[in-house]
Amino acid sequence: MLVSYRWLQELCPVEADVAEVARRISLAGLEVESIEEKGHNLADVVVAEVRAKNPHPKRDNLTLVRVFDGEDELDVVCGASNVPEPGGRVLFARPGAVLPNGMEIAARKVGGVESSGMICSEAELAIGSDAEGIFVMAPDSEPLPGAPVAEALDLHDFILDVGLTPNRPDCLGHVGIAREIGVLFGVAYRPRKAAGPRKAFTAEAVFETSQPTIELAPLWDSVADLDDPPTLPEISVEIENGDRCPRYGAALVSGVRVAPSPFWLRYRLHNLGLRALSNVVDATNLILLEWGHPIHGFDLDHLRGSKVVVRLAKDGERMSTLDGVERTFSTDDLLICDGERPVAVAGVMGGLDSEIREETKDVLIECAYFDPRSIRRTSRRLGLHTDSSHRFERGVDPEAVPQVLASAAGLIAELGGGAVATTAIDRIASPREARTIRLRPSRAAQLLGTPVSAEESLRILKSLGCSIVEQGDAEIIAEPPSWRPDLQREVDLIEEVARVRGYDEIPTAVPRVHPSETGTPGLVKTVDALRDAAVTAGLYEAINYGFVSTEDLRKARVSTDAVRLANPLSEERAVMRTSLLPGLTGAAARAQRHGASAATLFEIARTFEPSGDALPCERTTLAIALAGQRRGWIGGADPFDVYDGKGVLAAILDRVFGRVPEVVPGEVPAFMHPKRSAVVTLESRPVGFVGEIHPDVADDLELIGRVVYAELDVAALYGLAEELGPPQAQGLPKFPAVTRDIAMLVREEYSAGEIAGALATASKGLAESVSLFDLYRGGQIPEGHRSLAFRVTYRDPEATLTDKQVDKVHASLAKVARDRFEATIR
Amino acid sequence: MAEPDAVQTFEDGLNEIRGAYGDALRGAKDEPELRLINGRYVGPQGELTKLLKLMPKLPADRRRELGQAANALKQEIQATFDAALHAIHRGAREAELTGPALDITLPGRWQMPGRLHPITRIRNEVLEIFLSLGFDIADGPEVELYENCFDKLGFPPDHPATDEHDTFFIQGNRSQDPESVLLRTQTSTIQIREMLKRQPPLAIVSPGAVYRRDDDATHSPMFFQLEGFLVDQDVTFAELKGVLTLFLRRLFDEHISVRFRASYFPFVEPGGEVDMSCVFCRAWEGDRGRTAACRVCKGTGWMEILGCGMIHPVVFENVGYDPEKYTGFAFGMGLDRIAMLKYGIPNIKLLYENDVRFLSQF
């Protein structure tokens, strides 16, 4: 909310500059986000008197004006059509002046005529929004030619932008912030009486006699009587839904003349972000900004049946609001109606038909208290957030109704020249329940960690406007003021004590923490360990959004049975991912488009699958994508292939679990290459898959070349880690190993892993390892065959092997190779 | 009498080899050549080997004496060979040590590690501090019940406090029904889950992804928060201040100033926001000119960094704790924002684009 420092000082003067006021209220919870000085940047703009006014010799639409700026007479060319007659005063920017928009004024020729300066509009000086014509001083205003504009128009001010939290509706007006400043600076804030109207009349004949009324006169500082009261119909107010509208007040101003507001009012509204419209409307806005209490003005001539009815809408009922939009209501929307039809959406926006217009003579001012929840629901349902709904949904001060009505009626009458009915309606359909709260200073001290005395607590509570019901050293019973709906229980009062004293006045301490015996959950540790291992293995961590498009899932050929958002920002992010593939390969594809030679990425994140329960199943997965080329030392570079994927998985799993995974044929997801992918197992338990992405899928995902992709199921790995436990030390071998090689020619369809496994089995436990050390195709090797050479390491843990033993076993390996794999031993 | 001849031949042979061996070796340039020459004398077909094959033909009475002479020669040859080999090695080493240097500018050759995402990196930094203070990590689901995200945390129904939490609902759920399913808007849900599961004392931090319907220059619809809370008997606001001041000083700089401002979050009371000295203009160093010109703190020297407060008694009531018996504090921070501050990341969107050129910087 924008706040005028000047206005605050008028309401509650304190001896502090704007920076200090801003600092104090910020620390107390009214966060000042920015401070803008006003009226300081208009040097060389002065009041000038028009001395002569002639048509421009060459241009029809320009006027040649001779002005007196207090020192010299100067000729200026002016494009506006409202140049006053000689004797009128205008705002004149002398040559050399720099306007707020950065424009530098210099003497120059316009249409062949020398123009020395510029006659300015409000908008050009950023003191108003009117850009239509030049600013003309009111004839009765005092400033003489040569007076600087900032002084002449009294422009100096600071505008604070205060970010208010939703618990402080009391500060949505200047009065509330002034009251807060009073509390913080220890100055008693005293609400002043509103200026009384020049004319007032007794309203017996106007408001229906059976209605509860209030006398406004005591709320004004003066009031004059009017002998001949206007003749007006008798008006009644009926509240059908007292829970939605606990209080409704109405005052009447008769015989106003709708006209533009005086400059001071327009300027204040302009600085506070509102557009000046007409005196009556501007007055309602000024009251809103002053009291934080929205009011609404109806044109009495357009209220049919002399009646105001506050009721819930009928289903499908319609009305056009002030913004010209026809709205349809539900039975949960509260309306203000006349004898026949809705005339306003309660607390949100007025109706078009009864709005204040130029011909308006008699204004009925509404000032009410509406149920905050009701207003919020309607405002959200209609998508209509207004200055009014913003305040009502946070909770205005119900007890302020008479004072606000008196102020509003007085101001409207002052500006519009009307007469005010001294009696106003004040209908309380559901009285406010006063609540009392107990505050134990000892509890405050215990919670804050610093001593709090009953005396200090009392002083602060009183300054905030609480009524003290009971007071003692052990406890204070207080009734919070009507403008503080946020004060509900003891802890709220403790916060007030802390806040007014200042959080900075509370010392710091170090707590005694009881660490748990279980420590970090295992799954979190596993994720962290996997992440570190993946980085160590050369991968870069990606973080993608949890949501993707259905199209992404479809292209990736992963499950489209996804958790769907009801209100996505776009179709691009409408469903929760069922796989990490779209996100990770998306990043890889972008890297390829940037011309990166390699993208080696991983992500550990959750996927979401509908579960049948309220909440979906969230599964944590580690995904890896390798795209591009593995760099050789100098020059050499080969495209990543499946074996890179296998290698990186081995590096990660070996680091985390001390075990190397197996990669075995098995079922892989549809997006994987059917012939170049396999299942990853650890200790014979499936934990994921690795391979190339299916070429068709890779095309759909706009990937270039063969992209390697792998996934590991983190929960499965964690379960396995729990089962396996920590590594256990093994005795070192006592007896030497013997290595023998076996080379063979075999057909392609026999896999190296299969052969190695069979050889190991055939060794009857003597082969400690069988590893492939050479693979050769082409040359002498017949088509469809390859030459494989294995190195077998034999060891007997209990004795030294003899050559004879080894020869025998090695021969049996060769026999297995020949018999089972049709191998030719070379 | 063939015997004297055989003896003569043998003796001559030995003498000849003795005379020729040293000279032959001197011609060798390197180790292979040296070994080749050596082989001509002591290899399987070498001259000395051949000579030794004549031994059986020697008269028995001379055999022992001549055998010793041959052995002596063998040892002499070995010694000469060792000396020559050593000289060659030495020469090569001298040449290496005094000759031209290796081209050390050729690229190194090893598997380089990758990098953690900056959010993970900052998460780890933050966690390390809280773990050292005795906090534990906890985790919770990203898809949550309305109840856990709002009601139990004390958000009143139809209240503007939820305005900052523009929520993604799961299809079929778009109301304030406690059973409604949504994407969590804050990691504070973990407070509720942990408190429902466990009894005090509790000291927990929980990092994680959260979601809000904001997508503009400064907001990302998914971002990361880290929530922490401590519940025990007699936990105080002073301790909240102590922990967060310590945390921020460890994370940023031991010299920064920290200030607490009153603020509002439904689940804490008293509630506050924490500002620290601006880290861009290093406001704690007191260079007023630099701070005045700082666009990040707009000349104030302060930047907002955390939200915090004492856990609201309504939260304790909602999880079945006695608010008269227990007190606690809670705090929350945006990991994205802290990563951006600490690593000078200009735009939040960079965090989720996964551009390899960006990821490789951390």
Ligand SMILES: [Zn+2]
């Ligand atoms: Zn700064």
